[in-house]
Amino acid sequence: MLSNLKPQDPDKILALMGEFKADTRQGKIDLGVGVYKDATGHTPIMRAVKAAEKRLQENETSKSYTVLVGEPAYRDAMAKMILGDLYAPERIATLATVGGTGALRQGFELARMASPDMRVFYSNPTWPNHTSILKWMGVETVPYRYFDDATRGVDFEGMKADLAQAKKGDVILLHGCCHNPTGANLTVAQWNEVADIVERTGATPMIDLAYQGFGDGLEEDAEGTRIIVKRIPEVLIAASCSKNFGIYRERSGILLALTSDPAARDLAQGAMAFLNRQTYSFPPDHGARIVTTILTDDALRADWKAELEEVRGGMLRLRANLASELRTLSGSNRFDFIEEHRGMFSRLGATPEQVKKIKDEFAIYLVGDSRLNIAGLNDESVPILARAIIDAGV
Ligand code: PLP
Ligand code: TYF
Numbered sequence: 486m487l488s489n490l491k492p493q494d495p496d497k498i499l500a501l502m503g504e505f506k507a508d509t510r511q512g513k514i515d516l517g518v519g520v521y522k523d524a525t526g527h528t529p530i531m532r533a534v535k536a537a538e539k540r541l542q543e544n545e546t547s548k549s550y551t552v553l554v555g556e557p558a559y560r561d562a563m564a565k566m567i568l569g570d571l572y573a574p575e576r577i578a579t580l581a582t583v584g585g586t587g588a589l590r591q592g593f594e595l596a597r598m599a600s601p602d603m604r605v606f607y608s609n610p611t612w613p614n615h616t617s618i619l620k621w622m623g624v625e626t627v628p629y630r631y632f633d634d635a636t637r638g639v640d641f642e643g644m645k646a647d648l649a650q651a652k653k654g655d656v657i658l659l660h661g662c663c664h665n666p667t668g669a670n671l672t673v674a675q676w677n678e679v680a681d682i683v684e685r686t687g688a689t690p691m692i693d694l695a696y697q698g699f700g701d702g703l704e705e706d707a708e709g710t711r712i713i714v715k716r717i718p719e720v721l722i723a724a725s726c727s728k729n730f731g732i733y734r735e736r737s738g739i740l741l742a743l744t745s746d747p748a749a750r751d752l753a754q755g756a757m758a759f760l761n762r763q764t765y766s767f768p769p770d771h772g773a774r775i776v777t778t779i780l781t782d783d784a785l786r787a788d789w790k791a792e793l794e795e796v797r798g799g800m801l802r803l804r805a806n807l808a809s810e811l812r813t814l815s816g817s818n819r820f821d822f823i824e825e826h827r828g829m830f831s832r833l834g835a836t837p838e839q840v841k842k843i844k845d846e847f848a849i850y851l852v853g854d855s856r857l858n859i860a861g862l863n864d865e866s867v868p869i870l871a872r873a874i875i876d877a878g879v
Contacts, residue, residue, distance in 0.1 A: 497613065513848035514870065516861040519665065519829050521731060521796060524863040531731045533789035537778035541771075551770045553758040555581020555739075559773040562780040563739045567694060567707055567724055570851050571714050572580070579752035580740040580761060585695045585725025588738040590618055591760045592654075592691055592721045595742065597624060598756055600654040606647070607658045608632075610832075610854065612665045615658060615693070627651075632667045637822035637834055639669045645682055653687035656721070658822040659713070663696035663828020664707035666856035670700065670827050676709040680716040684719055688836045691721040698729040698793045699800070700827035709755045716747035726776050728829070729793060735772025796860075800829065812873035820874075841876040847873040855879075 501517040519526050554560070560579035565572045582588040596603055605624055607615050608631035619626050627650070651657055659679070664670055671679065683690050690713050697706045714720050719742075726737040742753040761768060779785045804824050811820035821856030823831050835843070835855035843849045849870055851857045862870060 494579075496675050501850055501852060508848060508850075510848040512869075513850070514515065514861065514866050515850050516857040516870070517850045517852055519728070519858055520733065521728060521829065521860045522858075524799075526861075526863075527831050529731065530834075531789060531792050532791040533779045533785045533792065534730060534732060534775055536785055536788070537775045537782075538742045538773065540778060541774055545774075549765050551581075553761045553767060554579065554754065555761075555768045555773060556770065556777065558781065559777045560739060562777050563724065563726075564741055566703070566780060567697065567710060567722060567739075567741065568714060569704065569707060569711060571711055575699070575747050576743055576745075576750060578742040578744065578750050578757055580742075580757040581770075581773050582723075582740055582761075583765065583768060584727055584736040585693070585723055585738040586614060586618075587736070587768070588723035588725065588740040589615065589693060591764070592723045592740050592742075593619060593622060595740070595753065595756055596656050596689060596691065596721065597622070597671065600656075600761075603654055603656055604651075605656045605691075606651050608660065608664070610666055611658070611660070614779075628656075629657075631664075632669055632832065634834055637667075637669065637832065638825070639671060639675070640668065641671075641675055641678075645678065648679065648682045648731055649686065651683075651686040651688035653676075655686070655688040657683060657686075657690045659690055659692050659709070661692045661694035661697065661710045661722075661724075663700045663830070665695070665828070666830050666832055666852065666854055668826030668828055668831035669822075671709060673708060673712070676712040677716075680713055683713065683717055689719050689721065690717055693723050695725040696728050697724065697829050698790075699797055699829060702797070703729075703790060704794065714743055719743060719749075728774060730772075730776055730779070732775060735775065736769050737772030737776055800859050803859050803867060804831075806860075806864070806867045807871060810868050811874065814871055814875045823841070829858050829860050831859060832856050833874065833879060835874070835877065835879040839879050841875045843873045846876075850875050 498518050505515045604627050606627045606629050609628035629647035630640045634642035692710050700706045722741040725737050727733040744750040779789045808824040833855040840851050840855050
């Protein structure tokens, strides 16, 4: 039976990780996979996470099952962090999931249960797992224009025109902040316009929020999401704790379903419990408990926020340094978009040949679409990358 299986295409980002590991060149630079790294190239455990784990180790008295939808304290704390003042328990169904990816999968499943013929509109380009999960599920997908190759900003006119084609029963997938893979994001005014269009179409927005706190700040990065939530009666939000808590391998995420009334909330909550039960029964709890411990303790929360700000500030400084280095080397402002982009990623707009040249000749690894992970840089590697970009003819 198993010999009937067909070989699957590997995840290109994860394959690149393997290729980097196998490269024996001294001074190689990994700007591939989206994992935060400090100046020494290390992905640290955040101080508050360590402290929360110590506390849990001392105080936890049972590892018995949690509930199907995950611990209420975790779901409340996360919903409050994402929604701020808009948090309204009577309107929200919540589900603890296996990372942000699990939240996306369960969100797509939930949407399809409610709307079997749905189409999902996704930004072109988007995180490859969005389209690959939807393809595997057999869901029809429709790309909407997003990235403007010329300006390396958002093609907002194109985006608006394409989103207007959605209709009731469709899902519009939006990146809440720190767009992956481009780094180009909507302004507050543009989020309001997107809300207008979503409202007109009657489609259901689904927001992927995987980098809250990595762009303009914890509250600022939730602003787009909150604009949509304020304006649209039904919204799905798939959020990840992997990046902002640095707990990638703990697999903590959450799906929120904002509904128009308590009866719909109860239906959504029941369907969410069903979906977890069909997939893996109970969601993982350790990472969720770390997050809850941090978010519900004033001192830990303050320390976590301070460290998250250090991480964010470090990436902004690297952006500024890289843009400045490229300004000098190119004698132009054409790389200033790197400073405007937010989050871990920027799409350079290099050709696959140029990306290959940067890898072969400089041992610098970018994803094939010329996405670079800003957090993979440090003060020494910024000028090396800038030189490589210019020498490759970007
Ligand atoms: N969505 C986007 C856009 C991502 O980049 C990621 C990956 O980091 C995720 C969702 C999900 O992350 P995870 O499943 O590791 O929590
Ligand atoms: O885009 C990235 O690099 C991150 C990490 O299958 C990631 O989102 C990459 C591939 C993948 C899961 C996570």
